[in-house]
Amino acid sequence: MPLLAFSQGNQAADVRTSSPAHTQLLFVPSADCARQGVRLAEDDLARGAPVLLLQGGISPVVYPSDSAFEQRFGVQYFDEGCSAPSKECMMAYNARIFRYLQRNYAKAWWKDMRKDVIGFKEWKKSAK
Template sequence: MIKLTLNIIFFLITLGIYSQTNIYGTVTDQGSSEVIPFASVHLNYNDTILDAETDFEGKFYFSNVKSDSLRLSVRSSEYLDFDSTLFLHEDSIVFSIDLISDSTAEYSVFISPYNRKGALKDIEKGRLNLLLPGGIVSAAELPNDSIFEEKYNVVFISQGCVRSPGENQAEYNYEIFKYLDETYGREWRKEIRKDVIGFKKR
């Protein structure tokens, strides 16, 4: 009986260590929204490189990805390359990628405001966010979120799994934590959601 119990525990631990994610994606033209077939898709994580090609409907699929984060790149002739970091927090994620035609006269890159510089600007404007992990862009809510948000003048948000250039969520939250300590003392640390990125109760 003891041996059976130990085997079950070992099996459950093994499942936790080797949790896997399935990734489903669609590649489209940003201007026309038409799907792009035969685009090359590459995943790079933990010294592993996976390659795929979009089908006639612009879709691609990777199964059993064993990593919390990875590098995703997409290449297709007549389009600018797509390259970004992907963070995995779900068993399966579904998303789309818009490629920009290389004939476009101007190519603007969106620089994320979620870094140290962005946090200092938000503090100055009195517009504070606390960033949460998550696979879907949303304002995730728990029962006590609204109470905390109103009391400390902050908003909990999740930016999804894809990171924009210049983004550092832990760095952003760290500056907000410092501001809350200076403004409210340390009482807020007992009330905050424990899944906020970079939070450590001290």
């Protein structure tokens, strides 16, 4: 009589390598947003996958100019939808990405970026 055996591989998924770091913002306590938002943005920058966070509604809005900006500056837009992390966490994450863009492209990206990116108005005041 043949013996059959089935098994399931145990592949521990390291969240830091299997999914974008910014997706972890949802689980960051509000009191730790400033530090963790920056750390997660740096993780995404290190893996070459930075994003700019948006907060939309049920259905994301995509503009024709989005892909041109994304290709030119190497940063993707990501709409968190209606169940997003706290605004403070998203602002901390985006502020680190803004610094990256500023360092690499000066102000060239300012006029082409979507105006609904979380925290840009506040960051722009302090960057002048």
